[in-house]
Amino acid sequence: MFSAFRRHKILWFTLLLCLLFGLLYVSSLSPGQRWREPNPVLATAPAQAGLLLPVSRHLAFSPRPAETFTFPIAVGGTGPTMPLYAGGLHYPLYCGYLQQGITQPQPDNQAGWGIALYNDNGSLSGYSKDCQHPTQLYFYVLDSTGQLATYQGGAIAADSLLLRLELGTINRFFYYIIMPISTAEYGSQQGASEWNGKLIYQFHGGVGIGYRQGHLSTTRLIRDRQEELRSGFAILSSSVNKTSHTYNFLLAEDTARRVKRQFVSLYGAPEYTLGIGGSGGGIAQYLLLQNSEDLLDGGIALYSYPDMLSQTLYALDCDLLHNYYYFNASDKQHWRQGVNRQLLEGLSYSSDSSSKYSAQISLAQLLSGLWPSPMYGASQCLNAWVGLSSLVHNPQQGRLKRFVRDELLSQVNWSYWADLHSLFGTDEQGVAHSLWDNQGVQYGLQALKSGALSVADFIEVNAAVGSWRPQSKMQAEQIFYDPVTDSPMLLSVFGKHNITPLQRISTAEPVAARYRANLHATERAYRYGQLFLGMTNKPIIDLRHYLDPKLDMHHLQPSFSARQRLKLRNGHADNQLIWVSHPDYTPLPEALALMDQWLTQAAKPSQAQDQCFTSEGSVIAKGGNVWQPDGQCAAVYPTLSNSRLQAGAPEHGLMFHCALISVADAISRGDYLPAQMQGYQAELEAIFPAGVCDYSQRDQALPADLDFVY
Structure with a gap:
């Protein structure tokens, strides 16, 4: 009886909301005037x-x-x-x-x-x-x-x-x-x-x-x-x-x-x-x-x-995963828990914080005929990275605050990829190649192997998470402009309409297709220096506040991603110092003084070492081992993960076009152990017909002459 009542409640909510948006539709056909820059571009x-x-x-x-x-x-x-x-x-x-x-x-x-x-x-x-x-x-x-x-x-x-x-x-x-x-x-x-x-x-x-x-x-x-x-x-x-x-x-x-x-x-x-x-x-x-x-x-x-490029891999995963939690997951209650999401996302979460856009997400669920399932607490993947797929990845959208007249909106590809089309190239439709790729990526693999993620959840998320549609097939966001405040509100949360849908393959369970990027475009990104390969011996002080608990996008792990690339390229990372501080203290004067000494004498000073700081500015620990797993700085400011590391990718993060291995060979090789996946081979092969990522091999888009040597 309660179930029937809830279905009718959802239906009435949906009908009322549809009526409301229908009445206001005319006012939302074009961007609101307050969301335009003055003196716009008139013609290209x-x-x-x-x-x-x-x-x-x-x-x-x-x-x-x-x-x-x-x-x-x-x-x-x-x-x-x-x-x-x-x-x-x-x-x-x-x-x-x-x-x-x-x-x-x-x-x-x-x-x-x-x-x-x-x-x-x-x-x-x-x-x-x-x-x-x-x-x-x-x-x-x-x-x-x-x-x-x-x-x-x-x-x-x-x-x-x-x-x-x-x-x-x-x-x-x-x-x-x-x-x-x-x-x-x-x-x-x-x-x-x-x-x-x-x-x-x-x-x-x-x-x-x-x-x-x-x-x-x-x-x-x-x-x-x-x-x-x-x-x-x-x-x-x-x-x-x-x-x-x-x-x-x-x-x-x-x-x-x-x-x-x-x-x-x-x-x-x-x-x-x-x-x-x-x-x-x-x-x-x-x-x-x-x-x-x-x-x-x-x-x-x-x-x-x-x-920037290697961050888009996991950053653009976030909206895919959110779409799964809220719209495709069979057990949405399970994914309301931040600790469960972290198994896939790797980034920080907080039970004491509130998720951004929760009302907007709940509205989108209602409009889809689903009862809202807001998250308990909040995650960095949502609070810091939500909407990046619209701004960076969608050639039909770009900035919400427009600076061209409406007639030009459809004449320009508004994306990060399009801005670099001279480097990345374009497809047959003239749209710039995206370098984002998730072919063969097994989301949550590390959690499956540790026993924290069930086999059933592992299979379902990888079947249903899907991918981004090709650039030429993406559509503009569905935006409602409030006629009172003239402010925009996205109705197509997480870019849902631009995510590949679940489709039934033969008699198997529905599967959402994955995306394979253009290999030549990624190779050009490597050759044209748009990716950091660790090819420098010049001094770098990598300094940051520890913001992971604040769910800020500037998390700690990228510092160590850069360090790993330096080590793989040069055999060491002696030219990079990692300094991390409590948010209440910024050791920038110390960094400037040290760098002045380093550059003036053209030699690394003896005091140039990794270190971490308290909120009052005192040094917690200093030296060559403070960021080791058992180091004092690592204990105070632990490094978290991201969705690609959770899927088994290497720490350096340069893995755009992974080599593929058949599911049968991955099982035979022991890639899932201690999880026993022999009985699930057919299901995995339906999800990954071309194979799964083999992270023992280098990125297939990384030119062999630029490969790491250490």
Whole structure:
């Protein structure tokens, strides 16, 4: 009787909700006005071809071409538009001048491409597709309390600092040069009497898919580096070196080289150039230290991953697993427990936290005719990574906050893959190849072998979890815009409509298909330096707060993934230090002082060791063994896992296109022991007709000449 009552309750809820959304449907046909950027791109210009650096082995071994632009850029002049070797120009590009708080860019066409530009009287003056700005100088006073004010001449307090900011565009992105100066140098682009001869290149993070010029907050840039500026450092940066705007690290390198060339042409070569930055800004340092011998001399990578690509493997698994828990699992109550989800996800969970978007997920379940099954507590896989599949992976979606007019939405592929299509290539439909792959991945294998996951659950999750549809078959998200607040709400939670459905094969239980990525595209990602292979001996301090309990995406394991790659490449990881601290304390001053000593003396200081810190800043432990399984730092700040490690993949994380072994051979070889799987061979073969991952072999997309040697 209760069951019948619950079915009727679900039916009435569903009917009422459908009526509600039907009445409001007209208001949700297009993105809400508050979710648009001002002065959007009106039309997309034709792409312009440019030189893409030929790479035969690896980017690190490919000589960069001679510079074709004459530096320095004078005040009032404009920097180069076309990259030197990072490929041509693709569109649209949304200009970031409004967010930057400066005058509009120069007009470069009358064909209606890009954004509209207006005269002071409101009349149309032209359009900008490339967002070019003339180089300008700005002067600021930073007082002893950290307050920043515009400087227009005159005396300043003895404990205040006078700064010159040079701002312009290079390769269509904003560049920034911040230099401490004397009052005698006010008004001039020249003069470096207060410079200590050392450079810091600032990188920034975020998740981006290109198509934006972006901007940096000048105020934040100065305040974040105020102690270094007071010590005489000069600071360089560019909006392309913020991964909120793009993860194209070939373009990021091309631009950073030119920004540094502008600096050197004005002030001379620095003693050293130190990278600093967090999250995607940490990724940039790992990759640029590897790919380019003469750009950076060392790096302080905060909250880092070794690269973006290898994180997408498990990050894009999260929505697949959520879709399974909430929509496909036969026992949804079982998966409400965070400890059970962790067997598959590997990432952290908390019984004391609340899951994000739980009401939205419950609504989606109701609309599908299911009674809601909200999670007890919360997991990092949900709270940190949910929705990445929409932003990064779905070419029909991209950012919710639009910067083009509606007519252009269907004309552009909005994905991380599309932004790097010149490297990854495109399929027959002209859509960029995705490098994400889960063919043969046995989710929860390690938990099965330990006895924590039942055979029945192991088989069901692997049969039902499915995969992402090919890029050319993906559809835009189903979004409702609240007519009151005009804010968006995803109805297609977890990208459910873009996940392969369960299909019955012969008389076997239903199985959802898996996806095999294009091997050649992944091989090009390796050769073009978009993946960290451990190919550097330059010093890196990998510094982070311990955020796993907070369910933050910046978890600890990627530090050790990078370390493993260094060891496999070089036989050691002596150039990498891993420092982990309680979130209440940031040992950045210590890291900067140590790195200054390391780079100045061109030798590793004796005190350069792994360590971990308390909330008050005291050192818990220091030395070569603190991160061993029985080490003191590992005990205080334990390293967790991810879905691919839980499936048996190697710790280094470079496994896009695994070698396959038949289920029969895997059982015969003992891959499941102590679990006895002989009686389940037919079921596993229905799920994995091409075979399961053989992690004793290297990634099949990793070129043999770049394979690890240790």
